[in-house]
Amino acid sequence: MFHSLGKYILLLRLSFRRPEKFKVYWAEVMREMVSVGIGSLGIISIISVFIGAATTIQVAFQLSSPLVPRSIAGSIARDSTILEFSPTISALVLAGRVGSSIASQIGTMRVTEQIDALEIMGVNAPGYLIAPKIIAGMAMVPLLVIVSIALGITGGYIACLASGDVTPADYLVGVHDGFDGLTVRVALVKAVVFGFIIASICAYQGFYTSGGALEVGQSATKGVVYSCVMILFADLVITRIML
Amino acid sequence: MIEIKDIYKTFGDNDVLKGISATFQTGKNNLIIGGSGSGKTTLLKCIVGLHEPTKGDVFFEEENFTDMDFEQRVPIRTQIGMLFQNSALFDSMTVEENIMFPLNLFTKQTKAEKLDRANFCLERVNLAGKNKLFPAELSGGMKKRVGIARAISMQPKYLFVDEPNSGLDPKTSILIDELIDELTKEYEITTVVVTHDMNSVMGIGDNIIFLHQGQKWWEGSNKEIAHTDNKELNDFVFASKFMQAAKSKL
Ligand SMILES: Nc1ncnc2c1ncn2[C@@H]1O[C@H](COP(=O)(O)OP(=O)(O)OP(=O)(O)O)[C@@H](O)[C@H]1O
Ligand SMILES: [Mg+2]
Numbered sequence: 001m002f003h004s005l006g007k008y009i010l011l012l013r014l015s016f017r018r019p020e021k022f023k024v025y026w027a028e029v030m031r032e033m034v035s036v037g038i039g040s041l042g043i044i045s046i047i048s049v050f051i052g053a054a055t056t057i058q059v060a061f062q063l064s065s066p067l068v069p070r071s072i073a074g075s076i077a078r079d080s081t082i083l084e085f086s087p088t089i090s091a092l093v094l095a096g097r098v099g100s101s102i103a104s105q106i107g108t109m110r111v112t113e114q115i116d117a118l119e120i121m122g123v124n125a126p127g128y129l130i131a132p133k134i135i136a137g138m139a140m141v142p143l144l145v146i147v148s149i150a151l152g153i154t155g156g157y158i159a160c161l162a163s164g165d166v167t168p169a170d171y172l173v174g175v176h177d178g179f180d181g182l183t184v185r186v187a188l189v190k191a192v193v194f195g196f197i198i199a200s201i202c203a204y205q206g207f208y209t210s211g212g213a214l215e216v217g218q219s220a221t222k223g224v225v226y227s228c229v230m231i232l233f234a235d236l237v238i239t240r241i242m243l
Numbered sequence: 244m245i246e247i248k249d250i251y252k253t254f255g256d257n258d259v260l261k262g263i264s265a266t267f268q269t270g271k272n273n274l275i276i277g278g279s280g281s282g283k284t285t286l287l288k289c290i291v292g293l294h295e296p297t298k299g300d301v302f303f304e305e306e307n308f309t310d311m312d313f314e315q316r317v318p319i320r321t322q323i324g325m326l327f328q329n330s331a332l333f334d335s336m337t338v339e340e341n342i343m344f345p346l347n348l349f350t351k352q353t354k355a356e357k358l359d360r361a362n363f364c365l366e367r368v369n370l371a372g373k374n375k376l377f378p379a380e381l382s383g384g385m386k387k388r389v390g391i392a393r394a395i396s397m398q399p400k401y402l403f404v405d406e407p408n409s410g411l412d413p414k415t416s417i418l419i420d421e422l423i424d425e426l427t428k429e430y431e432i433t434t435v436v437v438t439h440d441m442n443s444v445m446g447i448g449d450n451i452i453f454l455h456q457g458q459k460w461w462e463g464s465n466k467e468i469a470h471t472d473n474k475e476l477n478d479f480v481f482a483s484k485f486m487q488a489a490k491s492k493l
Binding site for chain 2: 020021024108109112113114116117119120121122123124
């Protein structure tokens, strides 16, 4: 356990050593950003609308007392979407989609000696393979979370239109009422941290794969499981510190 | 010149190399031969630092490579070209990108110069025009040859090739041997070739090391190998009927 932690930290330090040639690394960062960002836009959009809608309906159901104004449902749904559902669920989904591909890509390169080939050329393999992915993760997950928040709130609106538990007008009033910029900042901090967790843990699992195709699969699974656990743990810590 | 001194390598309780010392001269084809599983690849990887030897040292021109850390090794590494036994091509890149990859990272050449170099290397391994193919679209023998093209793209001072002819037809195989020999002599490269191809041994073996039971069992040139009375080496080299017939004519 402590041994792995040490190896993980050492690998991260190696990853952020000065690159041999900046241009080549920059091209890698761009490629990874496109693959993480554009590649995940579809799935993030779909789940966000559903989550927003479900949250709104559920809050409306729980607030069936005539004493509270119906618009409160909008405020509560908004805050839960921004603070918790969008960043966390997006990150869990991204761990499955992006994380597993990072782990299996690097793992395959390890077992087919492509990483050895890099090393022989004098390339700092962790730097070339891992750093661009971490940078891309930390840059793109926040963007995806912003998209997710916007679509989640839209999803709530659609739910109001469709179900009529809360009128769309009430919902919109609620969404506007008492909006605090802090919630968005918390969401973005979470997103950056989650992006880092997904890319670094999965890259670590891939990098230290040994064996063959079977082990590559196991590394991908481990990468996803560990990053999910760490995402939820970090979620708790950040929420506790910032709120 | 590369010198290895008393190299030991152990995996778990499997003692693969047990004290190997040798000198690989510049401008010579140094061959490492031995049965499957005798530790040829392991020795090659110990020399280039992909495996840390359990014990022993490797010297590149008098400099102790084993003691160096990653950064110190880089200047030597950029002078190393290596072909892996399974080629180890970057499968997210085309043939051309594979060959140009070290040039991109370590040289200031223009795009056109790099492309020229890639084309030149591809021509040398008889693969002109295959620039845009991906490794997945190549046959095993073609991968080997792209691996060689990549290994020579930086004009290495040290060339390590692990079974360059496995999977090649006899004609291409000779072409590759000739290429290795030519480069070695022309550019004064220190070349280490792992092989069990007897044609290569007889054709280009300036200096041959025979590994057996984790030890350097025999060392000599291709002229000497035909007349050795070393039993294990004889069993190895003249295992085939064809080689036995050839021997009687020598
Ligand atoms: N990474 C490793 N971990 C554990 N054992 C290994 C490893 N690499 C090689 N070995 C063991 O070392 C021995 C020598 O393997 P090596 O690959 O060097 O053989 P070789 O001479 O290259 O054989 P071949 O001609 O079949 O390629 C084998 O017994 C193998 O099981
Ligand atoms: Mg081998």
